[in-house]
Amino acid sequence: MDWQELYKQKLTTPAEAVKVVRSGDTVMVPIFPPATLSPALAARRGELRDVTVRLLAPTGDPGWLRLPDETSFKVEFELYIGDYARYVTDERRGTYLPNLFSFGMKAYDAGRADVRVPDVMFCTVSRPNRAGYVHMGLHQWNQHAYAKRCPVIIAEVNDRLPPVYGDVWLHVSEIDMFVEHTPPAFGKEDFDKALSAVADPARRAAWEQLGAELPTLQPLGALSALIPVIAADDVRRLLGLAEPPPEAEPIGRYLREFVEDGDTIQIGVGEPARGMVRVGAFEGRKHLGIHTELGWPGLAQLWRDGIVDGSRKEIHAGKSIATAWTGCDPNDYEIITDNPHFELYDPDYVLHPRTLLRFDRFIAINNAITVDLLGQINSETVFGGRIINGTGGQPDMHFGGVLSPHGRAITLLPSTAMGGSVSR
Incomplete structure (x- = not known):
């Protein structure tokens, strides 16, 4: 049977696909989840019991974050909680699963009796290519790794996923069910229609300025209904286009002293590290390499400007490597899309000690919330x-x-917080 016929046989509706989930199952729902599958599963709350939903930095709630009890759905967060759902753990609801990306799949692969692979995984994939293979786009994270291990994979096909390179492929035969959903195009006419509902001229002008800065208006499509009620600057921060905080510039000057030509760098998500490109911390450097978990604003622009070429990397020479390009800004995404210089791999490879120890000059640049008088770095709690x-x-x-x-x-951090009133 050819893959096209197999694909047709596996194609179904969201409501039918999620019927595979049974009471007592664990369902893996990744960051930027499929648009149709989570609502379809949440709609079954009256017929399911004790389903565990494993989340990674969710950006929306189809219904399980605010349920009055955990009879139908229990929520657990893996590695990242994220801004949107932090109230769940603040209210002492939901489970947090501490782990390392490097060893995240070890217990499953070892077959330990006390650890169970999630029963069902949701993911978003591209339209199959001519050979019947799909990928998961710019935001792969640990989705590809889970897809190789979970018993049941349900994939939502999105024709707008940008082409990517690396260890990103799954064959149609490796996926159990497909549903199709492509977000509608969002262009100038749609943007102007959304702006017509913004009464305040200053707010409208700010939105027009943001629209002019973007290489495409498509990222605003998911927010179009909110344009009249949220500020353009809030969305600019969300997209990685905001100006770095004032303290980022002096921190960048100090950082510049420690980064040399030919180094391979990693930069963590969050402030102030994400602003280091904008404040010029790498200007004038040559032959830098990138081997990172996630992206940062300006990452691909370093390659465009000739600062990054990866030519002196011990592995993946001439390539920039990540687990996902999440954290980059829209201008970076335009450069990364369909660009073979940028490759994605699973976290248990990218972050594994065996991989990192192959670099002679690896520079890890990350953030902290506080550092105590014993030198212990805290980047997780307040x-x-x-x-x-x-x-x-x-x-x-x-x-x-x-x-x-x-x-x-x-480690990067300002010396104080809360307007200078608290030492970090």
């Missing part, structure tokens, strides 16, 4: 036990920098 995000990839990458023969692990 005011005792309030979790802000989680471990993410920082421990893996920092150990890589420390153990690299001529590398460094560099």
Whole structure:
């Protein structure tokens, strides 16, 4: 049977696809989840019991984050909680799963009796290519790794997923069910229609300025209904286009002293690290390489401007490597799309000590919330036990920098918080 016929046999509706989920199952729902599958599963709340939904930095709620009890759905967060759902852990609801990206799949692969692979995984994939293979777009994270291990894979096909390179492919035969959903195009006419509902001339002008800065208006499509009620500057920050905070510039000057031509760099998500390109921390450097968990604003522009070429990397020479390009800005995405210089691989490879120790000059650049008088770095909690995000990839990458023969692990943070009233 050819793959086209197999695809047709596996094509179904969201409501039919999620019927495979049974009471007691664990369902993996990735970051930027399929648009149709989560609502379809949430709609079954009256017929399911004790379903665990595993989330990674969710950006929306189809219904399970605010349920009055956990009879139908229990929520657990893996590695990242994210801004949107932090109230769940603040209210002492939901489980947090600490782990390392490098060893995230080890217990499953070892076949440990006390660890169960999620029963069902949701994901978004591209339209199959001529050979019947699909990919997961710019935001792969650990989706590809889970898809190779979970018993049941349900994929939503999105024709707008940008082409990517690396270890990204799955064959139609490896996926159990497909549903099709492509977000509608969002262009100038749609943007102007949304702006017509903005009464305040100053707010409208700010939105027009943001639209002019974007290489395409498509990223605003998902927010179109909110344009009349949210500020353009808030969306600019969300897209990675906001100006760095004032303290980023002096921090960037200090960082510049430690990064040399030919280094391979990693930069963590969050402030102030994400602003280092904007403040010129790498200007004038040559032959830098990139080996990172996630992206940052200006990442691909370093390649465009000739600062990054990866020519001195010990592995993946001439390539920039990540687990996902999440964190880059829309201008970076335009450069990365269908560009073979940029490759994605699974986290258990990218962040594994065996991989990182192959670099002679690996520079890990990450953020912290506080550093105590014993030198212990805290990047996860505030005011005792309030979790802000989680471990993410920082421990893996920092150990890589420390153990690299001529590398460094560099932590960035302002010296104070809360307007200078609290020492960090």
